[in-house]
Structure formats: C-alpha cells, structure tokens
Amino acid sequence: MVGKTSLMNQYVNRKFSNQYKATIGADFLTKEVQFEDRLFTLQIWDTAGQERFQSLGVAFYRGADCCVLVYDVNVMKSFENLNNWREEFLIQASPSDPENFPFVVLGNKIDVDGGNSRVVSEKKAKAWCASKGNIPYFETSAKEGFNVDDAFQCIAKNALKNEPEEEIYLPDTIDVAGGGRQQRSTGCEC
Known part of the structure; x- marks a missing residue:
C-alpha cells in the first residue's frame, strides 16, 4: 500500500483517510483543471497494486496519456x-x-515517523528517474497534502503535451494511468 488512493483523494477531494481498502481492479476520479486558458477534465485512474488484483487493472492502461508510478519512501x-x-x-x-x-514518479509517505523510517533517499530516486529519460519526480505526503497539487499539475501538463491540437475540445478529458498499474487516465501505482 503505497498510497495511490490516498493521493487521488487528497488531490481531488482534499481529504485523507487511513481507512482505504486495497483497490480491486481499478477506480477513477475526475477533476477539472485549467491549463493554458483551457478547461480540462482530468480523469485519474487508480489501479490495483496488490499482486492478486493486478491483472484486473491492465485493461485500463491502453489509451492513457500519462502514467504515474508511486512508491513508498x-x-x-x-x-x-x-x-x-x-x-x-x-x-x-x-x-x-x-x-x-x-x-511521473511520486515518492509518497515522506511524513511517516518524521522521515526517520525512510529507506529510499531522494538522491537515489532522482538517479533512477534520470536513468529512465529524466522522468519528473516529486516527494509527497498524501496525509499532509504536501506537494500533491504540484505533482498533479506536472502530471496534467505531461498528459496534455502529446495531445494533437485537433483533438482538443472544451471541456477535454485526459486520461492518466496510475502508478503500480497505469491506464489511459492518470493513475497512480507502484
């Protein structure tokens, strides 16, 4: 449980709960975002991270405009x-x-134990992202809401940059696949 569902709910609903159950298959939330004077509906898919449910989420990957990979620091x-x-x-x-x-890679749960239980350094994560073509990297706390908006702003920007101009209508829907497992919506996983 790396916090994909918590990140989505913090970004869309400004809420955090410790009560989330494992995602089975996939779920999604939407949020309207303004980008370069246009209004878009960001469709954020949350796919299963637990191995026993992973195969249920893969059908949602096709057509994603960006993939978010989430891990627990x-x-x-x-x-x-x-x-x-x-x-x-x-x-x-x-x-x-x-x-x-x-x-986009998100290193989540930086708030846990005041950062004292952290085992993955920011340097190590950034080096991995650099080795994969300079993937944008953010450290987040879904619980505290730290860096969540900035991360999703980057996700939306990356999802939109490959959209052909002629396919853009108002409002638009962008799909972002989630980390762990990702799909044609912005999803988070790992």
Missing part, C-alpha cells in the same frame, strides 16, 4: 518494483512512442 521493495511497473505498463498499454511516453 519507507519501503525499499516498492521502489525496486518501479522498473517492473514501468515495463509492464509499456507492454500492456503499447503506446505508439514508448521511448517518449510520459511518466
């Missing part, structure tokens, strides 16, 4: 799984230009 295994999540997303979504498909 306090759990090394969640960071080590980033590459697997990224590769599986590219296989399942099969974007037309996989080398340039936009990803």
Whole structure:
C-alpha cells in the first residue's frame, strides 16, 4: 500500500483517510483543471497494486496519456518494483512512442515517523528517474497534502503535451494511468 488512493483523494477531494481498502481492479476520479486558458477534465485512474488484483487493472492502461508510478519512501521493495511497473505498463498499454511516453514518479509517505523510517533517499530516486529519460519526480505526503497539487499539475501538463491540437475540445478529458498499474487516465501505482 503505497498510497495511490490516498493521493487521488487528497488531490481531488482534499481529504485523507487511513481507512482505504486495497483497490480491486481499478477506480477513477475526475477533476477539472485549467491549463493554458483551457478547461480540462482530468480523469485519474487508480489501479490495483496488490499482486492478486493486478491483472484486473491492465485493461485500463491502453489509451492513457500519462502514467504515474508511486512508491513508498519507507519501503525499499516498492521502489525496486518501479522498473517492473514501468515495463509492464509499456507492454500492456503499447503506446505508439514508448521511448517518449510520459511518466511521473511520486515518492509518497515522506511524513511517516518524521522521515526517520525512510529507506529510499531522494538522491537515489532522482538517479533512477534520470536513468529512465529524466522522468519528473516529486516527494509527497498524501496525509499532509504536501506537494500533491504540484505533482498533479506536472502530471496534467505531461498528459496534455502529446495531445494533437485537433483533438482538443472544451471541456477535454485526459486520461492518466496510475502508478503500480497505469491506464489511459492518470493513475497512480507502484
């Protein structure tokens, strides 16, 4: 549980709860965002991170405009799984230009234990992102709301940059696939 659902709910509803259950398959929320004098409806998909539910989410990857990979800075295994999540997303979504498909990485739960239980350094995470084509990286706290808006602003910007001008209507819907598992909506996972 790296906090994908918590990040989505903090961004869309400005709420945090410790009571979330494991996502089964996929869920999504929408939020209207203003970008370059246009109004868009951001469709954020939250896909299952737990292995037993992962296969239920892959159908939502295809058509995503951006993929968000989320890990818990306090759990090394969640960071080590980033590459697997990224590769599986590219296989399942099969974007037309996989080398340039936009990803964003979020290192979540930086608030836990005042940062004392952290096992993945910011430097290590940024080095991984740099090695994968300079993926944008944000450290977040869904609980405290820290850096959540900035992260999703970057996600929306990356989702929109590959949209052909002729496909843009008002309002637009952008799909962003989630980390862990991602889809054609902005989703978060890992």
